[in-house]
Amino acid sequence: MSTETENPSADAKPEIKTPPAKPAANKPEPTPVELPAFEKSISDKIVEKFGDKVEVAFVKEDRVRINVDKENVHDVAEFIRDGLNYDHVESVSGVDYPQDNEIEVVYHIGSYTDSSLARQILVLATRAPRETNPIPGNDATRLPTLRDVFYSVEFHEREVFEMFGVFFEGHPDNRRLLLPEDWADLPPLRKDFAIKGR
């Protein structure tokens, strides 16, 4: 799945809104001429280790984004921690793509211990299949948890679980966090959950 993560969404978007397909298309293939060197070395290390299991979505100043499919996300995260000295996750965001029938989960990973990485954020993105009629916790929208790799994702993954219905397998505490206990509607940050009157 991950090899085509960026492209289908970029192609699918302009069907909804009209022409600007060009700017979206030139994002996934960064031109190797002007890439920042230090950031490029980070992405090179990951590509060297995992080959075509990972896809480098972009290399920008201070930001490197890696797309990976859900079978490999745990291994890649372990390498990022042990091999590259990243030590904490700042943010875990779900993004819903109904047109791809997938939900993307994006980890923003940073480092306090390695001062050369203080500016850097490594963006690790993976995708889970999306159910049109979800039963959170009991359907195919599942991903492996990164809680055993990065302790700091604990509450963030609980939030993604309740807001998108992505069940994290192996998470020790898969409960609701912000939503009320008796919430019985769609996970609210999915695109098909509409605000009334909008």
Add this chain to the structure above:
Amino acid sequence: MTFNLPPGLALQKVDERIMTLNVGPQHPGSGHMRIIVQIDGDYIVACDPDPGYVHRGEEKMAEYRNYITNIPHLERPVIHDSCNVLYPYVLGAEELLGIEVPERAKYVRVIASELNRCIYIMYWLAIYGIFLGHSTMFMWPAGDRELLIDLMEKMTGARVTHAHFVPGGVRNDLPPNFEDVCLRQVNYFEKRIKEYAAVFYDNPILISRTRDTGILSRQDAIRYGTTGSVLRASGVDYDLRVKEPYDVYDELDVHTNVMKEGDSYARSRIPWLDMMESCNIIRQALQKMPKSGSVRVKLKPNPKTKGLESVYKRVESGRGSLGCYIVSDAKTEPYRVKLSVPSFRNLIALPNLLKGEKLGNMPSVYWSLNYWPVEADR
């Protein structure tokens, strides 16, 4: 944590000795959240924070409004730190829309952001004081905060919710003579907060209540991914204004306050030191700011982004690093806005810090985390 008391004094089964206690959500000692604590006698054996009582769906609302109309509601999670909570969103929107900000606007932003940081910390300090039973420390910061609120009112027109930062700069230029008034007020403010040492920070009662309670080791602070004053009180030198300077922070001399103890006292002292650093930054910014020039690039109505793009920007807010992840898809509204807020990130430390503490120490540990429930819930 169980204790071996003589038979007859202790209940035999551990389950019967443990009592579950709800602190909050209405209890004034917890803010708008519930902390479920299990206690054995006086000692906390387990703690389960239950936020979400002020969840307002800011991230969902942001998907229905365009890049400009998102501004007033996105600052609502922390109204008394409203400039800083908007800052990463505005920086991200500028990158997506391809806007270059005028130099003077960057300085105005820095001044507003630092004033707001002080306003936030004074509010937090007032709360911290009153929950430790120190009512002078409630009255003084609440009163002295007015000085800076007056300044922000002169600058933006609003006392608390400023909505001053917009993609492209700031909403209005500084009023005439603002620099002099600001310098005078900030100098007085700095002199005034130094007096807090005698009444609060050197006070033996405060020290005895906060020293060596809720110790967060350096290793754990990193592992939990804490941020801001919590992280720096545990000996990690990390401040985004220095490490990843945004706008004009790279031209200013910013000193990071670090303490090694990692206890509640260190966590309560760091924000106070930060306020003095903020005063330094404001004085530098007033001096280096271009005396005239534009403060805003006018945008076309309903600006659109280029295509499917994402951006992650972060700033140092009053509570720590605040990140904003924006996904755009060539529409006038963002496709997804995610706020990665410091309160939410620091919350994970709470269960681990409270375990083994006395129940009476709960307020001093909990409020020292610089936690703002409304921000964590968004």
